Amino acid sequence: MHSSPKPLGEFDLIERFFKTPAASQASNSAINLGIGDDCALINPPSGEEIAITSDMLVEGRHFLKGADPEQLGRKALAVNLSDLAAMGAKPLGFNLSIALPSMNEQWLEAFSKGLFSIANQFACPLIGGDTTAGPLTISIATLGSTPPGKAIRRSGSKVDDEVWVSGTMGDARLTLAALRHEIDLPINDLQKIEHRMHQPTPRIELGLRLREIASAALDVSDGLLGDLQHILRQSQVDAEIFLERLPKSDVLKKQSIQTQNQFAACGGDDYELCFTAPKNQHQTILEIGKALNLPLTCIGRIIHKKNDSPQVHILNSDGKILSDTEAAQFLKSFDHFAA
Amino acid sequence: MHSSPKPLGEFDLIERFFKTPAASQASNSAINLGIGDDCALINPPSGEEIAITSDMLVEGRHFLKGADPEQLGRKALAVNLSDLAAMGAKPLGFNLSIALPSMNEQWLEAFSKGLFSIANQFACPLIGGDTTAGPLTISIATLGSTPPGKAIRRSGSKVDDEVWVSGTMGDARLTLAALRHEIDLPINDLQKIEHRMHQPTPRIELGLRLREIASAALDVSDGLLGDLQHILRQSQVDAEIFLERLPKSDVLKKQSIQTQNQFAACGGDDYELCFTAPKNQHQTILEIGKALNLPLTCIGRIIHKKNDSPQVHILNSDGKILSDTEAAQFLKSFDHFAA
Numbered sequence: 001m002h003s004s005p006k007p008l009g010e011f012d013l014i015e016r017f018f019k020t021p022a023a024s025q026a027s028n029s030a031i032n033l034g035i036g037d038d039c040a041l042i043n044p045p046s047g048e049e050i051a052i053t054s055d056m057l058v059e060g061r062h063f064l065k066g067a068d069p070e071q072l073g074r075k076a077l078a079v080n081l082s083d084l085a086a087m088g089a090k091p092l093g094f095n096l097s098i099a100l101p102s103m104n105e106q107w108l109e110a111f112s113k114g115l116f117s118i119a120n121q122f123a124c125p126l127i128g129g130d131t132t133a134g135p136l137t138i139s140i141a142t143l144g145s146t147p148p149g150k151a152i153r154r155s156g157s158k159v160d161d162e163v164w165v166s167g168t169m170g171d172a173r174l175t176l177a178a179l180r181h182e183i184d185l186p187i188n189d190l191q192k193i194e195h196r197m198h199q200p201t202p203r204i205e206l207g208l209r210l211r212e213i214a215s216a217a218l219d220v221s222d223g224l225l226g227d228l229q230h231i232l233r234q235s236q237v238d239a240e241i242f243l244e245r246l247p248k249s250d251v252l253k254k255q256s257i258q259t260q261n262q263f264a265a266c267g268g269d270d271y272e273l274c275f276t277a278p279k280n281q282h283q284t285i286l287e288i289g290k291a292l293n294l295p296l297t298c299i300g301r302i303i304h305k306k307n308d309s310p311q312v313h314i315l316n317s318d319g320k321i322l323s324d325t326e327a328a329q330f331l332k333s334f335d336h337f338a339a
Numbered sequence: 340m341h342s343s344p345k346p347l348g349e350f351d352l353i354e355r356f357f358k359t360p361a362a363s364q365a366s367n368s369a370i371n372l373g374i375g376d377d378c379a380l381i382n383p384p385s386g387e388e389i390a391i392t393s394d395m396l397v398e399g400r401h402f403l404k405g406a407d408p409e410q411l412g413r414k415a416l417a418v419n420l421s422d423l424a425a426m427g428a429k430p431l432g433f434n435l436s437i438a439l440p441s442m443n444e445q446w447l448e449a450f451s452k453g454l455f456s457i458a459n460q461f462a463c464p465l466i467g468g469d470t471t472a473g474p475l476t477i478s479i480a481t482l483g484s485t486p487p488g489k490a491i492r493r494s495g496s497k498v499d500d501e502v503w504v505s506g507t508m509g510d511a512r513l514t515l516a517a518l519r520h521e522i523d524l525p526i527n528d529l530q531k532i533e534h535r536m537h538q539p540t541p542r543i544e545l546g547l548r549l550r551e552i553a554s555a556a557l558d559v560s561d562g563l564l565g566d567l568q569h570i571l572r573q574s575q576v577d578a579e580i581f582l583e584r585l586p587k588s589d590v591l592k593k594q595s596i597q598t599q600n601q602f603a604a605c606g607g608d609d610y611e612l613c614f615t616a617p618k619n620q621h622q623t624i625l626e627i628g629k630a631l632n633l634p635l636t637c638i639g640r641i642i643h644k645k646n647d648s649p650q651v652h653i654l655n656s657d658g659k660i661l662s663d664t665e666a667a668q669f670l671k672s673f674d675h676f677a678a
Binding site for chain 1 (some may be wrong): 400557
């Protein structure tokens with residue numbers, strides 16, 4: 001039986017663009033069997049728990065038509081790894097399912113280059129997946145592992161814990177605003193921050209170091225205050241957040257105070273970690289930040305729940321809690337089903 | 340911070356339609372943490388290997404616009420479980436990523452009903468995923484486990500092994516032909532076979548029983564002869580297949596011999612298992628079929644490779660090997676990038 005004379009079928013496509021070099025698979029000794037069978041087989045570190053996360057990116061929704069394919073490849077995997085980071089899990093490997101409107105070899109080459117650059121950087125090989133024709137959609141499922149009971153869940157925040165964030169907040173949102181011409185940003189300012197939107201860095205190493213330290217964590221994808229609510233809901237606590245403590249880049253600091261606060265507090269796509277930890281870990285956390293060359297900033301604290309549903313209380317520069325109406329303008333958190 | 344007044348956001352959607360009842364999660368003791376955190380956490384059976392598989396279903400490509408959502412929910416998970424079955428893996432849980440063109444609550448209710456009916460039947464709970472707006476696309480990643488070294492790979496076929504298939508072949512393709520009006524099928528015949536296309540049964544139990552018996556296996560999704568080639572390529576062997584031995588339903592048997600052969604040999608979407616096993620397992624395999632009330636049919640044998648690239652040699656009813664030209668008409672195997 002001879003191979004059919006199709007221009008480039010599903011199997012050729014995988015073989016050509018998505019087959020991880022054996023050397024790269026070998027870099028992760030957990031992979032027993034990669035692409036090419038009904039399933040991939042993974043041998044998790046002895047006794048460890050498996051963490052799994054999935055993200056789906058749709059053209060026109062999560063990225064613009066015509067988006068740079070190499071950046072897209074990087075980002076598609078990076079946002080998945082960011083979820084592992086938020087659990088304190090170590091990457092094992094990922095599955096890629098992709099729907100492509102056409103067989104654009106140049107696009108595929110660039111996409112796979114970006115994808116593998118992140119895969120190699122974080123020793124997280126491609127182990128399987130699916131390809132099909134369809135509207136451009138990228139769906140990635142990533143596996144990681146943690147020692148039993150050591151994953152950082154959202155439900156562990158305790159009253160008096162401090163609330164922390166890594167890096168700076170709001171630059172991805174500011175980039176988006178500039179690209180949408182909502183804000184007029186000088187080109188050299190844009191160049192300083194646009195990687196924050198296009199090439200987020202999963203904070204894997206930070207997550208691993210926070211395993212025994214943080215009481216809860218998540219990655220900031222939809223906006224800090226909205227995301228923080230998930231921790232509050234699952235931990236059944238409130239939080240006080242000092243707006244002026246939110247870490248901002250020099251570029252964002254040039255904007256109006258209102259823009260700074262809104263973008264830092266509610267802008268999505270930063271993929272930094274937000275976590276809570278007991279007060280006595282304060283110094284240790286600052287040292288982790290130094291060791292990783294990644295600013296870690298304490299932005300508030302966990303308090304007793306005041307009402308039925310957990311709340312973020314936003315404090316302005318004079319330490320005054322914003323009213324519901326005032327707070328409302330900060331709550332324009334990104335929701336994929338919102339208008 | 341109060342929940343925003345959106346009609347139905349991503350989190351409500353998950354909460355309402357996709358949150359596995361705690362009881363159902365408890366049915367699988369491997370799940371340490373389900374939906375609602377950055378990752379799900381799974382505790383695989385001690386020392387076992389993890390199997391992972393992904394499938395992406397796109398409207399207009401894998402199912403018709405307006406397809407019954409309950410059947411779609413069933414099928415979306417069933418085809419994934421079928422890959423686990425082909426490895427001899429036991430289901431652990433799955434992640435669902437879904438892009439929806441709109442919030443159609445009736446559709447979601449039916450889809451989730453179908454999905455959970457399969458999830459419950461095979462003790463494979465929904466543990467996480469992603470929802471977004473976009474062209475209707477369903478992407479599922481499923482995890483399973485096998486004792487170390489016991490997964491049935493595609494690469495294990497040996498010369499003189501017998502080639503087997505489960506169930507009957509070609510009914511899903513016949514259903515499609517009837518729905519497309521390519522073939523005029525009496526309504527009561529269609530009713531007898533259409534579940535084969537809409538509600539394929541993953542052969543999980545068969546896969547588990549074949550663990551120590553089969554030398555190679557896969558599930559037939561793209562067409563028997565085309566899929567068998569994957570085993571041949573990975574095992575570096577040829578196969579002889581007797582066309583007249585292909586198991587066919589009574590409904591398919593009413594069609595012309597040519598249609599019977601083409602649909603049974605090349606029709607996709609059957610999701611039966613094709614496997615190879617040493618001759619001395621012949622009787623054991625027949626007994627497994629009896630125990631499972633699932634016909635298992637020996638359709639040929641593995642032989643030495645005759646050329647560089649492994650081939651299926653198709654034998655007609657007088658045991659004559661079809662020429663390349665004759666064989667070509669059987670090779671219209673389904674490829675998602677073919678016209």
